[in-house]
Amino acid sequence: MWNKTTTPVIGLGKNFNRLVRWARTFGASVVLLSVASIEASARVAPKPDWSTQDIPSQMGRIVLITGGTSGMGYEDALALARAGAEVIIAARNPERGAEAIARIQQSVPNAKVQFEAVDLANLSSVHGLAQRLNQRLPRLDVLINNAAIMAPPERGASADGFELQLATNYLGHFALTGLLVPLLRQSDDPRVVSLSSIAASRGTLNFADLQAEQKYDPYAAYAQSKLAILQWAFALQRRSDAEKWGIRSIAAHPGVAVTELIARGPGLNSEFGQRWAEGRDAYHSAAQGALPTLYAATAPEAVAGAYYGPTGDEEKRGPLGFAKTPAAATEVADAEQLWTVSERLTGVTYR
Numbered sequence: 001m002w003n004k005t006t007t008p009v010i011g012l013g014k015n016f017n018r019l020v021r022w023a024r025t026f027g028a029s030v031v032l033l034s035v036a037s038i039e040a041s042a043r044v045a046p047k048p049d050w051s052t053q054d055i056p057s058q059m060g061r062i063v064l065i066t067g068g069t070s071g072m073g074y075e076d077a078l079a080l081a082r083a084g085a086e087v088i089i090a091a092r093n094p095e096r097g098a099e100a101i102a103r104i105q106q107s108v109p110n111a112k113v114q115f116e117a118v119d120l121a122n123l124s125s126v127h128g129l130a131q132r133l134n135q136r137l138p139r140l141d142v143l144i145n146n147a148a149i150m151a152p153p154e155r156g157a158s159a160d161g162f163e164l165q166l167a168t169n170y171l172g173h174f175a176l177t178g179l180l181v182p183l184l185r186q187s188d189d190p191r192v193v194s195l196s197s198i199a200a201s202r203g204t205l206n207f208a209d210l211q212a213e214q215k216y217d218p219y220a221a222y223a224q225s226k227l228a229i230l231q232w233a234f235a236l237q238r239r240s241d242a243e244k245w246g247i248r249s250i251a252a253h254p255g256v257a258v259t260e261l262i263a264r265g266p267g268l269n270s271e272f273g274q275r276w277a278e279g280r281d282a283y284h285s286a287a288q289g290a291l292p293t294l295y296a297a298t299a300p301e302a303v304a305g306a307y308y309g310p311t312g313d314e315e316k317r318g319p320l321g322f323a324k325t326p327a328a329a330t331e332v333a334d335a336e337q338l339w340t341v342s343e344r345l346t347g348v349t350y351r
């Protein structure tokens with residue numbers, strides 16, 4: 001998997017395959033030269049001051065954002081609607097959905113934005129959303145797996161009996177993405193952008209107690225869910241390459257951003273919440289935190305299989321660039337095990 005010291009040899013999807021086919025007609029040496037130049041260009045980091053001004057027109061693109069009712073997901077929806085995309089916000093609460101749409105339409109009067117109800121911690125709700133979208137959309141160009149909860153003090157369980165953070169942050173997205181692969185494959189530039197966190201570097205996949213039934217530590221469970229989605233984002237790129245789906249799977253994280261995540265998780269009065277509140281003037285706004293995701297979702301040069309985030313102050317904030325990939329996220333054997341377990345738990349097989 002891509003990190004700052006390795007060279008991506010995946011990443012150009014359909015274009016790469018087209019180039020190789022074309023080059024083969026001229027002989028292998030031309031292929032090698034072409035691959036070398038592709039690698040050089042694929043290594044190019046985003047320009048550090050990349051901003052929403054750099055988003056190319058998204059006219060005609062259909063984007064689904066989980067958790068677009070607040071925080072980074074809302075900012076993704078606003079920026080993508082402004083760029084002309086048809087945006088679908090998928091979250092639990094229709095009232096929050098209507099408020100988000102009204103706010104977007106205040107700034108972007110001709111915004112094409114809709115709400116779809118889904119509870120990612122309920123597999124039947126995830127199936128319902130995927131079924132509705134598969135029935136009514138001609139294709140899906142971008143899926144942004146953004147929704148999450150963080151560190152509820154008590155262990156919660158999803159409708160299907162899974163630990164609530166693993167269910168919401170990872171398993172729901174695993175299932176949703178798998179069910180939407182056929183729709184994504186109808187796009188000429190399909191992308192899946194998945195939100196991880198610097199917390200992933202503190203995570204371990206505890207296969208012996210994945211659902212934290214024996215011991216629940218709210219922060220360890222959050223870190224595990226964010227490591228799981230990162231490791232799976234990389235595995236999805238490998239799967240896409242192997243199956244020639246042409247899907248770019250890209251991971252992103254916002255650094256630390258002021259959103260509703262802490263208030264709705266551990267709470268602002270918790271020890272964690274109080275420490276967080278002390279530093280909040282220095283954190284990214286939700287709009288700044290959304291930039292790595294927006295780059296991954298729209299920049300023509302965004303690298304398949306890459307991980308983007310801020311590059312300053314231990315990646316808590318600062319200019320956009322390649323994020324550091326925790327070693328655990330590159331463990332291919334773990335990723336294969338996670339994929340198998342995820343298929344078993346969700347009943348969703350990718351095809």
Ligand SMILES: NC(=O)c1ccc[n+]([C@@H]2O[C@H](COP(=O)([O-])OP(=O)(O)OC[C@H]3O[C@@H](n4cnc5c(N)ncnc54)[C@H](OP(=O)(O)O)[C@@H]3O)[C@@H](O)[C@H]2O)c1
Pocket residue numbers: 066067068069070071072073090091092093096097118119120121145146147148149168195196197198253254255256257258259260261262264
């Ligand atoms: N904020 C940070 O500093 C930070 C740092 C690292 C990573 N991240 C990541 O960034 C992403 C966005 O978080 P945020 O900070 O913007 O948080 P936020 O403001 O709390 O937004 C979270 C969104 O997720 C939705 N959501 C929660 N549970 C859901 C469920 N079961 N089904 C469907 N939607 C659900 C919420 O919508 P409803 O409640 O309306 O359903 C809300 O729109 C997350 O993946 C988070 O892990 C954030």
